[in-house]
Amino acid sequence: MGFQFSDAHTDQYRRDGYCKAEGLFSPDEVKELGAEMDWIIEEWWGEESIGWRGPWRDHYLPDGQQRETRAVFLGNPQFYSAAWGRVIYQQSLNNCVRALVGPAVQWHHTILHGKPPERGTPFPMHQDYPFYPHDGPDFVDCLVHLDDAPLESGCLRVVPGSHTQGPLDHIEGDHTRPYLPPDQYHPDITETVPVPAKAGDVIFFSYYLIHWSDLNHSDQWRRSVRIGFHNAAMLPVGHDPQTPYHKVMVGGLKKRAAETKLTYR
Ligand SMILES: O=C(O)CCC(=O)C(=O)O
Numbered sequence: 001m002g003f004q005f006s007d008a009h010t011d012q013y014r015r016d017g018y019c020k021a022e023g024l025f026s027p028d029e030v031k032e033l034g035a036e037m038d039w040i041i042e043e044w045w046g047e048e049s050i051g052w053r054g055p056w057r058d059h060y061l062p063d064g065q066q067r068e069t070r071a072v073f074l075g076n077p078q079f080y081s082a083a084w085g086r087v088i089y090q091q092s093l094n095n096c097v098r099a100l101v102g103p104a105v106q107w108h109h110t111i112l113h114g115k116p117p118e119r120g121t122p123f124p125m126h127q128d129y130p131f132y133p134h135d136g137p138d139f140v141d142c143l144v145h146l147d148d149a150p151l152e153s154g155c156l157r158v159v160p161g162s163h164t165q166g167p168l169d170h171i172e173g174d175h176t177r178p179y180l181p182p183d184q185y186h187p188d189i190t191e192t193v194p195v196p197a198k199a200g201d202v203i204f205f206s207y208y209l210i211h212w213s214d215l216n217h218s219d220q221w222r223r224s225v226r227i228g229f230h231n232a233a234m235l236p237v238g239h240d241p242q243t244p245y246h247k248v249m250v251g252g253l254k255k256r257a258a259e260t261k262l263t264y265r
Contacts, residue, residue, distance in 0.1 A: 003092040003096075009204075013100055016160035017158070017162060017206045017208065017209035018158050018160070018203060018204060018205035018206070019204050020197060020201055021202045022198065022201050025144065025201075025202070027199075033084065033146060036083045036084060037077060040077050040081055040084075041074060041112075041114070045074055049073060050067055050121060051071035051073075052121070052123060052177035053177065054124075055171075056171075060124055060187075061122065061215075070120060071114065071115060072116070075110070087110070087227065088110065093142065093202065097140060097204075100204060101140050101231045102232075102233075102252075103251060104231065104254060104255070105232060106229065106232045106250065107227070107248045108139070109226075109228045110226070110228075113223075113224055113225070115154055119215065120153075120215060122154060122212070123211075123213045124212055125180045125186065125192075125212040126170060126177075126212065127168060127170070127209065130172060131177075131178060132236070133167070134230055134234045134237060135235055136233070136234040137208060138234060139229070140205070140230070141205050142229070143203040143204075143205070143224050143225070143226055145199050147199050148198050148199050149196055149197045149198075149224065151196055152216075153218040153220060153222040155194055155196045156197075156205075156211055156213050156224075157187075157194045158193055159191070159210040162208070164208075187212065192210075197224075207228070232249065232254040232255070241259065242259060242260055244259050
């Protein structure tokens with residue numbers, strides 16, 4: 001029968017902006033996906049990264065350690081592994097996503113955030129909205145855990161209910177990844193709730209939810225993969241309505257809005 005999403009999950013998502021589906025991926029699925037992700041990293045990933053760049057590092061890391069963090073970010077694993085392609089259509093994941101954002105759903109992105117042991121990068125407080133702004137609220141990020149993510153591994157931390165504020169002003173620019181102004185939003189002054197997880201768990205969160213995560217202090221990797229989906233009626237902000245928006249449908253049918261009809265040329 002597989003994993004069942006309950007009303008309690010959807011109620012929490014609407015109220016708090018997030019919920020966790022425990023064991024949504026079986027141990028066998030996690031094993032296959034984890035092994036294929038490791039293969040992709042080994043085969044394709046070449047660049048040592050410190051993680052997100054920007055002045056936020058001065059506010060989240062001790063003196064002298066601002067550039068000592070490490071991260072593996074890898075986008076679009078479905079370009080290299082069929083198992084990762086199948087994930088975006090996986091029935092139990094799909095059922096949850098449709099319960100949260102509606103029956104017609106488009107896949108938007110898949111990206112690995114790998115935090116190595118001891119110095120896996122933190123993420124500053126932010127919403128995901130400024131990274132991929134769309135014209136509505138029904139955009140859900142799904143954090144698929146390939147490893148256990150206890151507190152000390154730098155698990156996700158959230159501000160419950162913060163999604164109701166909609167998009168907030170972030171510090172943005174060529175010099176930084178978007179982050180919330182630390183004089184208003186910072187772990188020292190803003191109460192957050194940790195959401196530890198086990199391998200196979202998926203945390204669903206609204207792209208309006210304020211969240212962050214700390215350094216990985218543990219001696220284990222913390223690999224999680226964020227998969228973004230949105231209601232198919234939503235378009236990226238600034239999109240030319242005459243141009244079709246080609247993103248993969250993973251649930252239901254996409255209605256045509258202002259776009260012109262397709263023509264063979
Ligand atoms: O999983 C984490 O450590 C944080 C990830 C995050 O901030 C994001 O996916 O936007």
